[in-house]
Amino acid sequence: MPMQPPTSIVEVRQQIARIKAGGTEFITNFFLDDAAIEQAIRAGTLLFAFNDDAVVMVRRGALFDRVYFADGNRASLSRTLASVPLAPDGCLISDLIGTAAETAPVIDQFVSAGFSRFTEFRSMYRANSCNVDVERRAMAEAALEEDAEQIWSYISGYFDPYSEHIPDQQEVLTAVKARTVLVTRNGGSVSAILWYDRKGASSILRYWLVLPQFRGRGLGKQLMARYFNDCADVRSFRLWVQSSNCRAMRLYQHYGYVLASRTDYILKRT
Amino acid sequence: MNTVLKILSEIRPEFDFSTSEDFIADGMLDSLDVVTLVSAIDKHYRISIAGTEIVPENFSSTAMIAALIHRNGGRL
Ligand SMILES: CC(C)(COP(=O)(O)OP(=O)(O)OC[C@H]1O[C@@H](n2cnc3c(N)ncnc32)[C@H](O)[C@@H]1OP(=O)(O)O)[C@@H](O)C(=O)NCCC(=O)NCCS
Numbered sequence: 001m002p003m004q005p006p007t008s009i010v011e012v013r014q015q016i017a018r019i020k021a022g023g024t025e026f027i028t029n030f031f032l033d034d035a036a037i038e039q040a041i042r043a044g045t046l047l048f049a050f051n052d053d054a055v056v057m058v059r060r061g062a063l064f065d066r067v068y069f070a071d072g073n074r075a076s077l078s079r080t081l082a083s084v085p086l087a088p089d090g091c092l093i094s095d096l097i098g099t100a101a102e103t104a105p106v107i108d109q110f111v112s113a114g115f116s117r118f119t120e121f122r123s124m125y126r127a128n129s130c131n132v133d134v135e136r137r138a139m140a141e142a143a144l145e146e147d148a149e150q151i152w153s154y155i156s157g158y159f160d161p162y163s164e165h166i167p168d169q170q171e172v173l174t175a176v177k178a179r180t181v182l183v184t185r186n187g188g189s190v191s192a193i194l195w196y197d198r199k200g201a202s203s204i205l206r207y208w209l210v211l212p213q214f215r216g217r218g219l220g221k222q223l224m225a226r227y228f229n230d231c232a233d234v235r236s237f238r239l240w241v242q243s244s245n246c247r248a249m250r251l252y253q254h255y256g257y258v259l260a261s262r263t264d265y266i267l268k269r270t
Numbered sequence: 271m272n273t274v275l276k277i278l279s280e281i282r283p284e285f286d287f288s289t290s291e292d293f294i295a296d297g298m299l300d301s302l303d304v305v306t307l308v309s310a311i312d313k314h315y316r317i318s319i320a321g322t323e324i325v326p327e328n329f330s331s332t333a334m335i336a337a338l339i340h341r342n343g344g345r346l
Contacts (some may be wrong), residue, residue, distance in 0.1 A: 017322045019321070021320065021321060125283070125284050201295040201296050236285060236297075
């Protein structure tokens with residue numbers, strides 16, 4: 001299937017609707033909201049192709065292309081996925097969100113199309129508030145605009161670019177201006193970061209990172225205390241944690257988070 | 271209506287959906303939740319909600335969701 005840029009968001013939505021109406025079993029991993037789709041169309045980074053059973057979309061990135069699909073007939077999914085072109089030295093990343101039982105047969109289709117399981121993230125939410133020592137929160141503060149570059153370099157230096165959406169510098173600056181990036185300082189420079197997003201009654205914890213030399217001294221906890229305090233009116237705290245990061249998972253449980261049923265499976269084809 | 275509330279609370283157990291007038295504006299359902307909800311409704315009511323109807327406004331309250339199910343041939 002030749003990939004082309006869609007002319008508009010309507011064209012993308014119409015094709016997905018057609019697949020859903022015609023198929024026997026509709027599945028998709030296309031969760032982008034309209035603003036993100038429009039931005040990708042404007043930037044010319046979104047390409048799509050369709051046949052009778054499926055729509056596939058590719059969002060071009062500097063390091064890898066992200067693959068989205070909407071499929072009406074699971075048996076044909078692996079053929080559709082295998083048709084997505086792979087640039088020389090390129091890499092395709094896709095993800096599937098759901099329970100283990102829901103996603104297992106779909107992951108099989110990805111595997112037959114040449115993808116392999118790369119990593120996975122568990123969804124957690126904070127079911128009950130638990131006492132975090134708020135006395136010490138004063139040491140954590142909202143980041144300043146001049147911290148943005150340092151914050152960006154810590155995040156991009158620590159987190160995995162394939163699976164953990166690394167923000168660009170503009171995105172860091174926007175979040176700093178919105179005062180949703182909290183930091184602690186040691187010797188004048190940033191020693192730890194907690195970045196969250198917020199919409200209405202929901203908040204998502206994006207990054208929680210203490211520089212290695214400052215770990216185990218309570219900085220992580222101060223950031224958490226400040227976060228929960230700043231978001232006192234939030235009713236849903238969510239996050240994604242890498243399944244293999246048992247230490248972080250235990251700490252989140254310690255702060256009142258519990259595992260939700262969803263897992264995000266990251267798949268990669270090189 | 272109770273079934274809709276039950277499906278919603280399985281998706282976002284941390285919320286009480288009976289107290290909000292606008293799930294989208296209140297940040298109670300995001301685009302991932304909406305797609306999850308569509309598939310749960312399709313399965314439960316044995317219908318297939320039209321793809322063109324999968325827009326946030328149609329999921330803003332239990333009344334809007336009930337109307338959507340009804341329009342797509344589901345019996346509440
Ligand atoms: C996870 C992380 C942010 C924690 O920060 P930290 O500053 O080391 O944590 P703190 O010293 O504030 O300790 C937090 C809690 O864990 C406990 N703790 C600290 N070190 C511990 C250890 N080695 N074993 C068990 N518990 C420990 C503390 O007692 C504290 O509990 P409390 O609230 O009852 O006092 C930090 O280790 C880190 O940056 N890790 C790498 C990045 C990462 O995995 N981020 C999370 C995924 S996004």
